[in-house]
Amino acid sequence: xxxxxxxxxxxxxxxxxxxxxxxxxxxxxxxxxxxxxxxxxxxxxxxxxxxxxxxxxxxxxxxxxxxxxxxxxxxxxxxxxxxxxxxxxxxxxxxxxxxxxxxxxxxxxxxxxxxxxxxxxxxxxxxxxxxxxxxxxxxxx
Ligand SMILES: [Zn+2]
Numbered sequence: 460x461x462x463x464x465x466x467x468x469x470x471x472x473x474x475x476x477x478x479x480x481x482x483x484x485x486x487x488x489x490x491x492x493x494x495x496x497x498x499x500x501x502x503x504x505x506x507x508x509x510x511x512x513x514x515x516x517x518x519x520x521x522x523x524x525x526x527x528x529x530x531x532x533x534x535x536x537x538x539x540x541x542x543x544x545x546x547x548x549x550x551x552x553x554x555x556x557x558x559x560x561x562x563x564x565x566x567x568x569x570x571x572x573x574x575x576x577x578x579x580x581x582x583x584x585x586x587x588x589x590x591x592x593x594x595x596x597x598x599x600x
Contacts, residue, residue: 464494464496464513464515465515465537465540466515466537466539466540467515467516467517467537467538467539468493468514468515468516468517468537469512469513469514469520469534469535469536469537470512470513470514470534470535471511471512471513471514471525471532471533471534471535472509472532472533472535473503473505473506473509473531473532473533474509474510474511474512474528474529474532475506475509475510475529476499476500476506476507476508476509476510477499477510478510478528478529479497479498479510479511479512481528482512482524482525482528483495483497483512485524485528485557485558486520486521486524486525488512488514491516491518493514493515493516493518494515495512495513495514495515496511496512496513497510497511497512497513498510498511498512498513520534520546521557522534522546522548522551523551523553523554524554524557525548526548526549526551527550527551527554527557527558527587529548530549531548532548533545534546534548550579550582550585551579552578552579553576553577553578554575554576554577554587554596555574555575555576556574556575556576557575557577558575558577558587558596558597559575560575560577560589560591560592560594560596561594561597562589562592562594564592565589565591565592565594566591566592567589567591573591575589576589576590576591577589577590577596578590
């Protein structure tokens, strides 16, 4: 894989086509002032089309967010311009303040200070439910 221009950071690969921007938003990449490249609809022999995100910064990458989006995403760790490792993802059991509950009657809609916590209740279908009101999380697209 071509990791040019990344010296210390991450190349997030095998993102399903179209989900690059969802990840950008959920990881709050707009807050970073390093160079970031999003490649949309790259050709992939395995997937047909895929998105790739390259981030030239050694920041704390939230693996729960990425595991929630898609545990099949590959993360390449780049140090001094060399690929030094790959991180593997799992579906997280709990998500705290990653997604928000849409139920207007949920306590998280009423109380501003409360954490939005979702629990994985169905691993096979990747269903998350709010721990307070049990509302199903909407799929991120
Ligand atoms: Zn709720």
